[in-house]
Amino acid sequence: MAVFNAKKREIECKIVFYGPGRSGKTTNLEYIFKSYKKQVSGEMVSINTEGDRTLFFDFLPMGLGKIKGCDVRVQLYTVPGQVKYSSTRKLVLRGVDGIVFVADSLKVRREKNMLSLKDLHKNLKEYGTSIFKVPLVIQYNKRDLPVPLMSIEQMELDLNRQLKVPSHPASAIKGDGVGITLKECLKLTLISLQKQLKWTQ
Amino acid sequence: MDLKTRLKSLLEEAEIYRSQGLFSDAKTKYEEAAKLIESHDQLKRNTNLLNAIAKKINLLENNSQNVETLPKSPEIPAKAQDLIKKLFSNGQKQDAGKAELEGAIALAKFGQFERALVEFNKLMQTDDSARFVCVKNILRCHVELSDIDEAIGAYRQWLRDEFLPPDQMEQIRQFLEKLLKTKKINQILPKAGGEPEVENEAAGGSEQEDVPKDKPEEFLDISTIVLEIDNDETQLPPVELDVSFQSGNIISLIIDKKNKDLINALKEGDQIDDIQFYSSIAIFMGSGIIQSKTQIESGPKRGDFSVDIRVIST
Numbered sequence: 001m002a003v004f005n006a007k008k009r010e011i012e013c014k015i016v017f018y019g020p021g022r023s024g025k026t027t028n029l030e031y032i033f034k035s036y037k038k039q040v041s042g043e044m045v046s047i048n049t050e051g052d053r054t055l056f057f058d059f060l061p062m063g064l065g066k067i068k069g070c071d072v073r074v075q076l077y078t079v080p081g082q083v084k085y086s087s088t089r090k091l092v093l094r095g096v097d098g099i100v101f102v103a104d105s106l107k108v109r110r111e112k113n114m115l116s117l118k119d120l121h122k123n124l125k126e127y128g129t130s131i132f133k134v135p136l137v138i139q140y141n142k143r144d145l146p147v148p149l150m151s152i153e154q155m156e157l158d159l160n161r162q163l164k165v166p167s168h169p170a171s172a173i174k175g176d177g178v179g180i181t182l183k184e185c186l187k188l189t190l191i192s193l194q195k196q197l198k199w200t201q
Numbered sequence: 202m203d204l205k206t207r208l209k210s211l212l213e214e215a216e217i218y219r220s221q222g223l224f225s226d227a228k229t230k231y232e233e234a235a236k237l238i239e240s241h242d243q244l245k246r247n248t249n250l251l252n253a254i255a256k257k258i259n260l261l262e263n264n265s266q267n268v269e270t271l272p273k274s275p276e277i278p279a280k281a282q283d284l285i286k287k288l289f290s291n292g293q294k295q296d297a298g299k300a301e302l303e304g305a306i307a308l309a310k311f312g313q314f315e316r317a318l319v320e321f322n323k324l325m326q327t328d329d330s331a332r333f334v335c336v337k338n339i340l341r342c343h344v345e346l347s348d349i350d351e352a353i354g355a356y357r358q359w360l361r362d363e364f365l366p367p368d369q370m371e372q373i374r375q376f377l378e379k380l381l382k383t384k385k386i387n388q389i390l391p392k393a394g395g396e397p398e399v400e401n402e403a404a405g406g407s408e409q410e411d412v413p414k415d416k417p418e419e420f421l422d423i424s425t426i427v428l429e430i431d432n433d434e435t436q437l438p439p440v441e442l443d444v445s446f447q448s449g450n451i452i453s454l455i456i457d458k459k460n461k462d463l464i465n466a467l468k469e470g471d472q473i474d475d476i477q478f479y480s481s482i483a484i485f486m487g488s489g490i491i492q493s494k495t496q497i498e499s500g501p502k503r504g505d506f507s508v509d510i511r512v513i514s515t
Contacts, residue, residue, distance in 0.1 A: 022222045047281045052222065055271065056281075056311060059288065075288070083443055084273060087422045087480065091289065091310055108218070108226045111502075115445070122446055147217050 001095045004197045011199065012073045013189055015182075016093055018120050019102035020112035021053070021081030024141040027172040028102060029058050029078055032182060035175060039063060041073070054080045057092045067190065070199060074186065081116065090123045098135040098189030100181055102172070103159055105140050107148040110158065117159055135188035136165045139181045144171035204244065208237055215257070224265040231258050274312020282308060282316045298328050306338060314342040333369050337376055344380045345483065352377060356390060367393040383485035420450050420512070421480035428476045435466040450512040451492060458496075458504040467491050467508055478512070488514045 002013040017025040026046065033044040041063040047056035057077050064072040079089040101120065103113045121131045140155050150158075152169055160167055166184045170177025193199065215230035235254045238244040245251075286304035289311075305320035318339060325335035336359060343352035356377055360370060370393040381388050423444050430437040440463060446453040456464055467473075474488045489510040497505050 045281070045284060047277060047284065051268075053268065053271070055273075055275065056277070056285075059284065082268075084424050084479075086424045088274075088311065090422065091307075094289075106218075106221075106223070106226075108223065108229075118445075142221075145217060145221075147214050 002097050002193050002197070004193075004199065006199075008071075009069055010071045010073065011193065011197070012075065013097040013193060014075050014077065014095055015098045015100065015185055015189060016096045017076065017078040017100045017102055018089075018093070018116065019081060019141075020104055020109060020116040021083075023081060023102045023104040023109070023113075023116075024170075024172040025078040025081065025102045026052070026054055026058050028100070028139070028141075028170075028178050028181070029060050029076055031172055031175045031178045032062075032076065033060055035179070036062070039065075053082065054078055055085065056080065056088060064186070068194070068199065072190065076182075083115075086119065089119070090126070093120075093123050094127060096124075096134065097193060098185045099137075100185050101136060101138045101159070102141050103138060103155060105142045105149045105155065105169075106145065107150050110150060113155070114158055131163065135185060135192045136163065137181055137185040137188065138163070138165055138167040139172075139177060140167060140169045141172050141177075143169045144174060144176070204237070204241060208234055208244070211237065212254075219257075219261065222268075224261045224268065228258055228261040228265070231261070276313060276315060279316070282313050285311050285313065286320075298324075298331065302328070302331050302334060305335075309338055309342055309345075312345075314346050318342045332365060333373075336365065336373055340373070340377050340380060344377075344384060347384070349381065349384065349386060352380075353388065353390070360391060360393060363393075383483055385486060420447075421478075421483060423447055423452055423478045423480050423512075425479040426452070426454070426476050426510075427479075428473055430463065430466040430473070435462065437462055437466060445507075452489075452510050452512065454508045454510065455497070455502055456506045456508055458506065464494070464506050467494055469494055472513070473510070476510075476512075487512055 002011055004011050017028055019025050029044060033040055039062045040060065042061040044058065044060040046054065046058045057079060060076040062074045062076060064074060066072070077092050079085075079092045099120070101117060103117075117131075124131050124134060138160055140152060143149065152167075156167065166188070168177045168181045168184070170181060172178050211230050211234040215227045215234065218224075218227035218230060231254050235251060235258075238247065238251055238254075285307055289307035290300045290303035301320070301324055305317050305324060308314075308320060309317040321335040321339045321342070324331050325339070339355060340352050343349070343355065356373065359365060359373070364370075365373065374390045374392060378388060378390055425441055425443050427439050427441045429439040440460070442454045442456065444452045445455050456467075458464070469491050471491050472488055473491070476487055476489050478485050478487055489512045492509040492511045494506055494508045497503055497507055
């Protein structure tokens, strides 16, 4: 849950990049870190990454400046995607305000995407919230790879048929689609927080 | 697509999967390529290519093995631990003492048991209201680190020092006994007020296996189980299964339709003993009852079986 300091007019919220292992969550954060220098307010920290696999989480703090008279700070996190790190994923997800679900477009990863979305659903439920209520954006990553990919239509059917949340194709390694995904998620998150916290100018 | 183009495409695909860290998918493609070569005489003669593919497969198997054996919660540098403490406590929202305690608990949850022990010990001395929580967590950390003697020694010391009121000490005794059971150690610990102590390291019954009566039983998040069917009708080797869903003490597993022997062996209502449960912070043995077994009728898992097991003892 976001931290809102009404006196200081400060708000701090948490966005989590979720998705199956190797779908490109860390790559998204790395691109944001490199490309949004003005908004990034600290170093990107990768807590224990073995090889290039996240074992704990990545963390990137950002400052969005004043929005409706409030200083908005955002903490971006990634979770470890591998199935065996389920409890770490759940810990990182605690108190989340908005989620980017990074799906892998490779055909061979179809099932992993669906299992990861189910895992997200389950974890949110255990925290007393619903995947249908949390601000969520889906990113279809790795659209640039020259291997059999699922069509966007197929991925929408698999992952977004019921959710009907905004979704964007992306190539996080090239940066395509990263910015728009983040912006969309921030927009939804801030609208939701504005309603929850009744924060007005 | 002609043969060479098909082979080239398979090898390229495999290489991309490898570069993406998708070792199992890469291996599948290399195996498909090897099969393609072996099924065509003109290609079969190219032993160099087959050898190169075999080497790639071998390397991928090693890589997969390395990934699978990665520690779940390795100790991380102090700076990273500080960040965990800071990020996973609500320090800004509440008083500093509570934030410190939350930070220490977060460290333990992230498997940073050594550092968490330092924090809990420090807190326990400075904040009387945190003693009970600290004591519980110190014991948990010792047990997770397999420092069983340390855990029991600390308990005895607190008992001697009357560090906590008798009712809290009794809860701690029950808590520690239960923790020890997860390590297959049945130890009857002395109660506040003095009782004989019996030690029995072999798993088995005990007349004083008290569990807290006023608290709901806590269930760890179980990620994987290993079960072995060994009864009069069926003997099957141990099989590792991922938990696809967990609600309280009920875990759901998906079993591949190809695994017919296992599916047939799991009958609703049957009890299975000696199941190994894996969570991020502990591995423990226990029993479960097959609550339901249903065949999945649609979707990518169509034909596979969803099996719910109610964990009845750990």
